[in-house]
Amino acid sequence: MDFATFLQISDTALRFATPLLLACLAGLFSERAGIFDIGLEGKMLMAAMSAGAVAAVTGSVWLGLIAAIFGSLLFAAVHGIASITFRGNQLIAGVALNFVASGITVLIAESMFGQGGRTPPLEGAARFANIDLPFAETLGAVPILGPFYAEVISGHTILVYVALALVPISWWVLYRTRFGLRLRAVGENPASVDTAGVSVVRLRFSAVIIAGVLCGLAGAYMSTGLQAGFGREMTAGRGYIALAALIFAKWRPWQALWATLLFGFLQALALRPDVVESMTRVAIPVPFLDALPYILTVIVLAGFVGKAIPPRAGGEPYVKER
Amino acid sequence: MTKLPTWADVGLVPLISLTLAALVSAGVLLAIGQSPMQALTVMVNGALGSSYAWGYTLYYATSFIFTGLAVTVAFHAGLFNIGGEGQAQLGGLGVALVCLALPWPHWTIALVAAMFGAALFGAAWAAIPAYLQAKRGSHIVITTIMFNYIAAALLIYLLVNVLRPDGQMDPASANFPSGAHLPQFQEIPILQGLFQRFGADGLPRLNAEGLPMYQQVPANVTFFIAILACVLVWVMLWHTRLGYAIRAFGKSEKAAVYAGISPLRIIMIAMLISGALAGLMAINNVMGQAERLVQNSASGAGFIGIAVALMGRNHPLGIFLAAVLFGFLFQGGAALGLETDIPIELRTVVQGLVILFTGALDQMVRMLLGMFFAKKGAT
Numbered sequence: 126m127d128f129a130t131f132l133q134i135s136d137t138a139l140r141f142a143t144p145l146l147l148a149c150l151a152g153l154f155s156e157r158a159g160i161f162d163i164g165l166e167g168k169m170l171m172a173a174m175s176a177g178a179v180a181a182v183t184g185s186v187w188l189g190l191i192a193a194i195f196g197s198l199l200f201a202a203v204h205g206i207a208s209i210t211f212r213g214n215q216l217i218a219g220v221a222l223n224f225v226a227s228g229i230t231v232l233i234a235e236s237m238f239g240q241g242g243r244t245p246p247l248e249g250a251a252r253f254a255n256i257d258l259p260f261a262e263t264l265g266a267v268p269i270l271g272p273f274y275a276e277v278i279s280g281h282t283i284l285v286y287v288a289l290a291l292v293p294i295s296w297w298v299l300y301r302t303r304f305g306l307r308l309r310a311v312g313e314n315p316a317s318v319d320t321a322g323v324s325v326v327r328l329r330f331s332a333v334i335i336a337g338v339l340c341g342l343a344g345a346y347m348s349t350g351l352q353a354g355f356g357r358e359m360t361a362g363r364g365y366i367a368l369a370a371l372i373f374a375k376w377r378p379w380q381a382l383w384a385t386l387l388f389g390f391l392q393a394l395a396l397r398p399d400v401v402e403s404m405t406r407v408a409i410p411v412p413f414l415d416a417l418p419y420i421l422t423v424i425v426l427a428g429f430v431g432k433a434i435p436p437r438a439g440g441e442p443y444v445k446e447r
Numbered sequence: 448m449t450k451l452p453t454w455a456d457v458g459l460v461p462l463i464s465l466t467l468a469a470l471v472s473a474g475v476l477l478a479i480g481q482s483p484m485q486a487l488t489v490m491v492n493g494a495l496g497s498s499y500a501w502g503y504t505l506y507y508a509t510s511f512i513f514t515g516l517a518v519t520v521a522f523h524a525g526l527f528n529i530g531g532e533g534q535a536q537l538g539g540l541g542v543a544l545v546c547l548a549l550p551w552p553h554w555t556i557a558l559v560a561a562m563f564g565a566a567l568f569g570a571a572w573a574a575i576p577a578y579l580q581a582k583r584g585s586h587i588v589i590t591t592i593m594f595n596y597i598a599a600a601l602l603i604y605l606l607v608n609v610l611r612p613d614g615q616m617d618p619a620s621a622n623f624p625s626g627a628h629l630p631q632f633q634e635i636p637i638l639q640g641l642f643q644r645f646g647a648d649g650l651p652r653l654n655a656e657g658l659p660m661y662q663q664v665p666a667n668v669t670f671f672i673a674i675l676a677c678v679l680v681w682v683m684l685w686h687t688r689l690g691y692a693i694r695a696f697g698k699s700e701k702a703a704v705y706a707g708i709s710p711l712r713i714i715m716i717a718m719l720i721s722g723a724l725a726g727l728m729a730i731n732n733v734m735g736q737a738e739r740l741v742q743n744s745a746s747g748a749g750f751i752g753i754a755v756a757l758m759g760r761n762h763p764l765g766i767f768l769a770a771v772l773f774g775f776l777f778q779g780g781a782a783l784g785l786e787t788d789i790p791i792e793l794r795t796v797v798q799g800l801v802i803l804f805t806g807a808l809d810q811m812v813r814m815l816l817g818m819f820f821a822k823k824g825a826t
Contacts, residue, residue, distance in 0.1 A: 213807035368589065428583045
């Protein structure tokens with residue numbers, strides 16, 4: 126692989142990694158608070174459809190973004206009510222919401238636009254424009270790092286940079302604020318948080334809502350940044366890859382960035398089997414590259430690369446003692 | 448919270464959950480400007496209105512019985528097996544390898560061999576997540592989801608690069624030999640009268656040889672095997688030592704260990720049975736209907752098994768009823784897609800809502816019912 130190809134693939138990798146990263150951080154907040162979230166996929170899909178539809182109707186990508194967050198929050202609220210208020214099975218609730226999202230997005234898009242479950246192609250102000258970072262031109266002359274800055278880092282939509290900025294922000298919120306400490310505590314030992322006089326229900330709902338907003342961003346990026354419009358099942362399992370990345374990262378923000386970049390890179394490589402073949406000198410089947418994130422996750426889960434221990438109270442509804 | 452009487456818990460709770468799911472679905476239809484009544488009429492006609500329609504409804508129900516039983520057996524051991532889809536696809540691979548291996552002389556022999564292949568491959572695909580759960584504590588929900596994707600990728604590879612005959616474009620295996628053809632409902636002597644075709648004059652239509660003609664339906668002998676599987680699973684869970692151990696383990700792992708039940712053994716056995724049941728579904732769709740292995744052969748039936756198990760309250764009788772209900776939904780949904788402007792995806796929405804209300808919001812229904820029963824008890 127020559128340097129130009131590497132830059133090209135890295136650029137695609139960053140684009141592919143962005144929705145994964147946003148969804149992964151969403152899962153991070155939710156699961157750190159003790160709410161397992163299988164429904165990342167559904168929330169992203171709902172957000173992608175909402176963004177695509179509203180951006181197509183209004184012509185404004187920003188209204189699309191707001192709609193995406195709203196659509197995702199709606200699903201997050203149902204997840205919260207089912208798994209916090211009514212202490213239902215969090216996993217089943219997530220699975221259910223994924224199915225509802227998969228169907229209802231097509232139903233709504235079809236009834237609004239009648240284009241076989243798609244939203245009309247977006248252009249101009251209805252999409253997020255690429256931003257050229259300052260000095261991309263001038264720094265491009267610097268060897269190695271210059272082209273990397275100009276080709277890979279620069280020239281993405283605002284949501285890519287938002288996603289990257291959210292990594293340190295998430296770290297700061299989780300590890301340096303009182304809210305973050307309580308959030309992590311509620312995922313490990315809700316009874317102790319309750320004893321300290323902090324509301325478990327409120328904390329968990331905040332986490333679910335944060336997850337909803339982040340999934341909203343991820344979905345909006347899918348239909349208005351990565352692609353120009355919503356198509357049925359367009360998230361194509363990214364919610365599950367994000368979940369895999371979350372385990373890969375062992376529920377930590379910085380590691381989530383590296384994990385999603387790795388998985389994004391694998392996705393980008395799967396589009397270029399010729400490059401893979403020239404590198405490894407053997408024909409690697411594309412389906413194998415597609416399956417690699419899942420295989421890696423199983424290996425991590427199996428504990429062969431250090432142990433991935435989920436938050437201890439994850440998946441358990443909290444019942445206040447009387 | 449008030450404890451509900453058994454009849455209310457077993458009968459009323461699922462019924463109310465189902466009604467709520469139906470009401471929300473109707474709301475969705477109204478919101479997109481369609482008539483719920485018209486949709487229901489089309490669905491009932493398309494799925495139950497003729498013997499032809501029943502032939503499809505029961506065909507789908509057969510698949511759902513297997514995947515529903517698969518989810519149930521794992522559930523009783525306290526395990527949530529979301530991997531039915533992948534296990535069913537691998538089961539399809541097992542069926543294809545068996546059917547293509549020999550020029551089978553008679554379908555009965557082919558069926559027994561193919562069932563073995565389907566169960567073996569399905570169980571093998573469930574074995575790895577089971578072992579990882581039992582030995583390394585990896586969460587089975589996540590690993591089975593991952594294995595669904597790995598199964599899909601594996602099958603794409605095998606269908607494109609290995610099983611596809613030379614010169615064929617679409618990624619599918621060769622057609623199975625005629626000896627592996629399972630009798631469909633219109634070919635079974637007692638049933639076939641139901642599927643006889645009549646001309647406009649009301650007389651039976653005859654073919655060139657003067658024999659009566661029959662409607663072709665995909666429902667096949669597998670339906671009876673599915674019923675047998677319901678009975679066997681019921682016997683296994685409630686009338687054997689193993690079933691007791693599985694249920695005890697599912698209720699309380701600590702108590703089961705104290706009683707000398709080995710978690711490793713129970714997790715492995717329950718998941719192997721679960722995977723084998725999911726794999727057996729392939730007898731119905733791959734051997735009984737498609738007669739070749741195609742991409743995405745399970746087409747979501749593995750996931751519908753979750754809804755069927757929840758709706759059927761994890762009891763084989765309930766699963767049978769829920770599977771027929773979902774067969775109705777699936778076939779009726781297809782009719783909607785053909786005859787109305789309502790997209791076929793409506794059935795995915797209903798499926799999700801049923802899982803939501805029966806699986807995650809069941810406590811809400813119980814609380815509401817509990818309030819009602821408490822009031823009645825007080826007066």
